[in-house]
Amino acid sequence: MxxxxxxxxxxxxxxxxxxxxxxxxxxxxxxxxxxxxxxxxxxxxxxxxxxxxxxxxxxxxxxxxxxxxxxxxxxxxxxxxxxxxxxxxxxxxxxxxxxxxxxxxxxxxxxxxxxxxxxxxxxxxxxxxxxxxxxxxxxxxxxxxxxxxxxxxxxxxxxxxxxxxxxxxxxxxxxxxxxxxxxxxxxxxxxxxxxxxxxxxxxxxxxxxxxxxxxxxxxxxxxxxxxxxxxxxxxxxxxxxxxxxxxxxxxxxxxxxxxxxxxNWPLLIAVIAAATMTLGNLAAFAQDNVRRLLAYSTISQAGYLLVPISVAGRSDLAESALLFYVAAYALTNLGAFAVVVAVGRDQLADYAGLIRRSPLLAISLVICLFGLVGTPPTAVFVGKLLMFGAALDGRYTWLAVVAAVNSVASVFYYLRWILPMFGPDTAAAVAPARAAGMIAVGTAVATLVLGIGSGVVLTT
Amino acid sequence: MTVLSLVIFLPLAAALGLLAFPRLRDRTVIWAWIGACVADLALVVGMWLGYDGAGGGVGYEANLRWIPSVRAGYHIGVDGLSLPLIAMTAVLFLACAVFSLRQARRVRAFAVLFLFLQTVCLGLFAALDLLLFFVFFDLSIVGMYFVIAGWGHGDNVRSALKFFLYTFLGALVLLLGFIGLYLGADPHTFDMTELTRTPPLAGSPGPAALVLLAVGIGLAIKTPTVPVHTWLPPAHTDAPAAGSAILAGVMLKMGTYGFVRIAMPMLPDAWRRYAWAAIVVGVVSVLYGALVALAQDNLKRLIAYTSVNHMGYVVLAVGAAGLAAGDMDARRLATTGAVTQMVSHGLITGALFLLSGVLYDRGHSYEMGRYGGIARGAPLFAALTAVAAFASLGLPGLSGFIAEFQIFTGSIGSGTGAAAAGAALAILGIIITAALFLRVLHRTLLGPPGSRTAQVTDIHRSELAAIAPLLALSLIIGIAPRFLLDVIEPASAAVVSLVAR
CATH class of the missing domain: 1.20.58 (Methane Monooxygenase Hydroxylase; Chain G, domain 1)
Incomplete structure (x- = not known):
């Protein structure tokens, strides 16, 4: 009917x-x-x-x-x-x-x-x-x-x-x-x-x-x-x-x-996934504009997100991996953008010494960026874990290895952004936007909560 | 909420408390930090006294659901392998807190980071779930990165980056290995006790070898062994003294502990088959670490390379413990020696790095050529350095001897040619280490004064209070090791019988 x-x-x-x-x-x-x-x-x-x-x-x-x-x-x-x-x-x-x-x-x-x-x-x-x-x-x-x-x-x-x-x-x-x-x-x-x-x-x-x-x-x-x-x-x-x-x-x-x-859908998607994460990461290395950096980081994240799609139907983990990862990624990425909106500046140099000007914003950004790397206990970590699990379960070991190497490489450009924030305050300071700042902090906390509480989300 | 959870998360709670009161003066912050460490250590001592080690069972266990859909839980507990390391961790973090009484740069953030690291390190040794283990493993890298990048000297940002990328790669390879274990288990689980009870991939040697390779590489990078040790010397050289003490004293043990806790009992077949590889890597690390250390002029780099050497003994011992043909008693002895060496090395290297921090604080250099004759102006410093050096080279009466004696006796006594030959070669490492430490004493403490000798004033009370207890503990273990061995031996016997399955 x-x-x-x-x-x-x-x-x-x-x-x-x-x-x-x-x-x-x-x-x-x-x-x-x-x-x-x-x-x-x-x-x-x-x-x-x-x-x-x-x-x-x-x-x-x-x-x-x-x-x-x-x-x-x-x-x-x-x-x-x-x-x-x-x-x-x-x-x-x-x-x-x-x-x-x-x-x-x-x-x-x-x-x-x-x-x-x-x-x-x-x-x-x-x-x-x-x-x-x-x-x-x-x-x-x-x-x-x-x-x-x-x-x-x-x-x-x-x-x-x-x-x-x-x-x-x-x-x-x-x-x-x-x-x-x-x-x-x-x-x-x-x-x-x-x-x-x-x-x-x-x-x-x-x-x-x-x-x-x-x-x-x-x-x-x-x-x-x-x-x-x-x-x-x-x-x-x-x-x-x-x-x-x-x-x-x-x-x-x-x-x-x-x-x-x-x-041969799995192989097609797997190749696109490997190309996407690698290209996104390589292009992100040299960016001095945080928005472009985030843009290439989203491209590389798209590569990781394609991994569960390539093993769809061949691993029980694939569906939960994709859904959890994509939701976790969306939240984390928005958190990072919220910081950019709050700070209102786009150059990496503008973030120097942010920890002194607005410590909460800086810590939120650190949590979001380490979240994008996939550091526990943030939400993306659980997503990445499921993604790796789905890849190995679906017999795509090489794709899991490519994803792991890319994750390590991505640390490099996220750290390029993180480290100056703890250095001397050389940027021309603009007062950060309060509302956006509060959203950034809230989102960063939410990524942690979603990561630690992932068991509750995944079972329902 | 068990007492073990309290032990793990008390430092983190203290860190959050410090963040919540931004107006505290630096001095107050450090005393609060010390207070938290003392309370934590007191709890650990209480746990030790209350732990019944005779059965080799798991104590203070807690098992909560975390991500039930992948069967990962908040499962913690202590046994004879983890309890000594937890105790050593609590002691060393307290020593670093006391040592930092003279810290002047960004004190609050420093204290918060160390308290965070303490939670992470304690949590790792207590974890009985692979995913929980990995969470702490990964966070330790993040925490230490900020310690090196924020409070180091010299080319510290670069060294910190190298440290992060290198060990993070190791962590991800380790994670792939863990997922392999998870997928190999039936039903799929991350729970260590279940994985130990019914080893995954028992019937498929090929995948088991691959998983062991992934886990082995991940742990070897953290340990570190030759040839994946190259992140260690720069990280140590440029880290602050307390950071080096924790990095070498506690965090290197995460790798070797992983071998004993995860690789050996969960992949017994593969471990027995490839134990020779661990022996080879161990012997090479012992000799290479000692020889390169001998060639150093930079005191901190030298100590860093002796860490490679000392961790080599541990890897040799766990390899010898996996040789199927070996005598069971000897293999138990080797495993006990390995765990004892982890504790002993933590105490001694912690002391050595803190002492090198004292030297840098006075003379702003680690170059041994710029010092000499320090013993005249700083007799107490000289005495502590001498004791630490002798402890590190394995003088009887100190903890290093107890550990290395068991490792060698166990390796040679196992009766297999490979282990005996390895141990015989590794004994050369002891001789080289002895030579290099005597050379250190000769060049810095004795002889004619160097350009910086005049600046070296004697050790302060707070520094003494941080370093002396570490060496005293080493001495106690060296003279009366029973209290420690009684806890370790049942657990190492259990590990060896698990490997022998």
């Missing part, structure tokens, strides 16, 4: 309603009181998280034949809405009384909505629609500042996204032709007898769009420019939120769509 109960989409509907009501309310509010829109949007997200948490206890099901309701969707919903809430909180201080304040909040919500749809899609057409919904608000947000750097970032982001989006559509068309359907279930059966070469081309083309969203090689070229050129809070958003959904979508495709043995 077909399940078409709209109430199954309650979390998404909450967020959509908040976006629409927020947009309408914003039209009538004076510029100084647009924070009300932010309150509406935040309320929508909180309601969405609540509804998602309730829905997580229900049995697995599929709604509208295209929207899966399973642990992947539940975790993605909570992680995406939660991190979006943090992004909104970060944005308040920067955008207060901005002429387009309302638009910002609404666009952020729509991007989050697209991201969740990406993760939940069980049909290629929904996936494409979700890709567009997740991407287009992102393009607008990248150029939100209307400055030269922002425009360049938006253009690069858009061109890259449009190109890879079309490649992805081509792949969808091809797979549709080969598998006689677009739902993952149909394709899984339909692709078995299909010509292997054509199926491989279709899958690779489909992957192109998702590598763009995850910021993995070869769709990573926009990451550094957007991260550096856009507003810092937008950079925090686009390097964090869309990734959660895109990785979940990739995992779902690996686990539910690709038939075993027809395309």
């Amino acid at each position: 077909m399940n078409e109960n709209p109430a199954d989409l309650l979390p998404e509907l909450c967020v959509l309603a908040a976006a629409v009501i927020g947009l309408l309310t914003g039209l009538f509010l004076p510029r100084t009181r647009q924070w009300i829109v932010m309150a509406i949007c935040a309320a929508g997200l909180v309601a969405g998280i609540g509804a998602a948490a309730v829905a997580a206890d229900r049995p697995e099901t599929m709604t509208f034949e295209a929207f899966a309701l399973d642990p992947i969707t539940h975790v993605t919903r909570i992680a995406v809405f939660g991190t979006t809430l943090l992004v909104l909180a970060l944005a308040v201080g920067i955008l207060r009384a901005h002429p387009r304040e309302t638009e910002f909040y609404v666009l952020v919500l729509l991007a989050a909505l697209g991201t969740v749809a990406l993760a939940a899609a069980a049909d290629l057409l929904v996936l494409v629609a979700a890709y567009l919904l997740a991407s287009i608000p992102g393009y607008a947000l990248a150029g939100f500042g209307k400055d030269a750097a922002g425009v360049e970032a938006a253009l690069k982001y858009y061109l890259m996204g449009a190109l890879l989006g079309i490649v992805m559509l081509t792949g969808v068309t091809l797979l549709y032709g080969l598998g006689r359907g677009t739902s993952y279930e149909t394709l899984r059966e339909g692709l078995v007898g299909a010509p292997a070469g054509a199926a491989a081309v279709g899958v690779v083309a489909l992957l192109a769009g998702l590598t763009f969203k995850t910021g993995a090689v070869p769709g990573h070229f926009w990451v550094p420019d957007v991260t550096e050129g856009a507003l810092s809070v937008v950079a925090a958003l686009v390097t964090t939120v869309p990734k959660i959904g895109a990785f979940a979508a990739m995992y779902r495709i690996a686990a539910e769509m690709i038939p075993r043995g027809s395309v």
Whole structure:
């Protein structure tokens, strides 16, 4: 029997309603009181998280034949809405009384909505629609500042996204032709007898769009420019939120769509993973701009996140590894960006002696950066542990070794950022933003709590 | 909450307390630090007295769920292998706290870091879960990195980075090995007692060898043994004295302790098969460490290389303990010697590094050529240095002798040619060590005065209070070792019988 109960989409509907009501309310509010829109949007997200948490206890099901309701969707919903809430909180201080304040909040919500749809899609057409919904608000947000750097970032982001989006559509068309359907279930059966070469081309083309969203090689070229050129809070958003959904979508495709043995998917993803983490790390070495450094660090993290996808279906650890890692990464990465927003400066030199100016901020950054390295007891450590476990369990020892070597290499550039903070205070000091600082501290604490309390999260 | 958890987390609580009261004066901070160390040591002494070692069982056990989905828990406990090391750790950290009474640079952060490191080190020795072990293993690297980078001298930032990258690589290789153990166990678990009870990968020698290789490399880097020791000399040379004392005294033991606690009982087949490799690496470390130390002019570098030498004896002993053909009693003796050597080396090297810190504090140099005839102006310092040097070269009556005697007797007595030949070669290391320490005494304490000799004033009361107890303990172990051996022997017998399975 077909399940078409709209109430199954309650979390998404909450967020959509908040976006629409927020947009309408914003039209009538004076510029100084647009924070009300932010309150509406935040309320929508909180309601969405609540509804998602309730829905997580229900049995697995599929709604509208295209929207899966399973642990992947539940975790993605909570992680995406939660991190979006943090992004909104970060944005308040920067955008207060901005002429387009309302638009910002609404666009952020729509991007989050697209991201969740990406993760939940069980049909290629929904996936494409979700890709567009997740991407287009992102393009607008990248150029939100209307400055030269922002425009360049938006253009690069858009061109890259449009190109890879079309490649992805081509792949969808091809797979549709080969598998006689677009739902993952149909394709899984339909692709078995299909010509292997054509199926491989279709899958690779489909992957192109998702590598763009995850910021993995070869769709990573926009990451550094957007991260550096856009507003810092937008950079925090686009390097964090869309990734959660895109990785979940990739995992779902690996686990539910690709038939075993027809395309050598594991090897394909493993090679992309190794290339992504290595390239991200190598490029991060020489960066003096912290935003570019974080951008390349997010690329390398995307490489680690691809590891569980490559062993999807071959290791019991893969799903929990991916979901936990991606949520932990999103939180940690946002924490690091929150510090950047709070400090308000982008050069490594500006962070010299930060421990003296604002010790809490400095310690938060240290926790977040060591978290990205994967030092216990932060959340990413547990994610990395599961990732290594999944790789070894799935007989990809070489990939685990590559990931380990890359983790060690990444220490080098994170330390380049950490060490000067404890040195003499030579930077021209600007008073750090209080609100963003509090979010940074809160996020850093949250990564520790999530790491130590990971047992509770993983069992539910 | 057992008393063991209290022992582990009391220093961390004290550290947080120090952070919570930013207005405390430096002097107060150090006394609070010392107070926390004393309280912790008192608890450890109480635990020692209350521990029934005869059965070789685990005491003060606590097992809480942590990440049940991968069967990792907060499982801690002590036995004859870990209790002596926990006690040595508590003693050494107290010594460093007392020694730091003369510390003037960023005192609060220094105290907080050391208290943090104390929790980490105690937690590592008490851990009975591989994941918990790894958490502490990794955090020790982070803590020590900041100690070297923040309070070191010379090219310390570079040395700290090298230390971090090198040992972090070792930690990740170790983690891969742990995951291998986890996946090899049926059902999958990180729990050490379960892994020891039913060794993972028992039927598959190939994967077991790979896992042993990963665990072995990870632990060897931490120990360190030749050829993965190259991070050690710069890290020690540029670290502050108290940092060196902890790094050499406590943190090197994490590697050798891992061999006894993890590699031997959990991979008995593979360990027996590749024990010869441990013997070779041990002998090479002994000889290479001693020979390179002999060639040093920098006192701290010299002590660092003697650490490579002394850890070599431990690796030799654990290798000899794995030789299947060997006599059981002899293998037990070798294992007991290895654990005794860990304790003894912690005390003696801690003292030596603190003494070199005294020297640097006065003369701002470690070059032995700039000193000479110190004994005239600083007789107490000279006397302590002489005792520490003799202890380190294994003079009977001091703890080093007890440890090394057991190692050699056990290795030779095991009756296998390989172990006997290894031990015979390693005895040469003792002779070289004797020569090099006599040379140190000759060049710094005796002879004509050097350019910096005039600056060397005698040892302060606080320094004396930090160093003298370490040497006194070494002397007590050297004369009346029973109280220590009674605790170690049942546990080492258990390890040897586990390896023999």
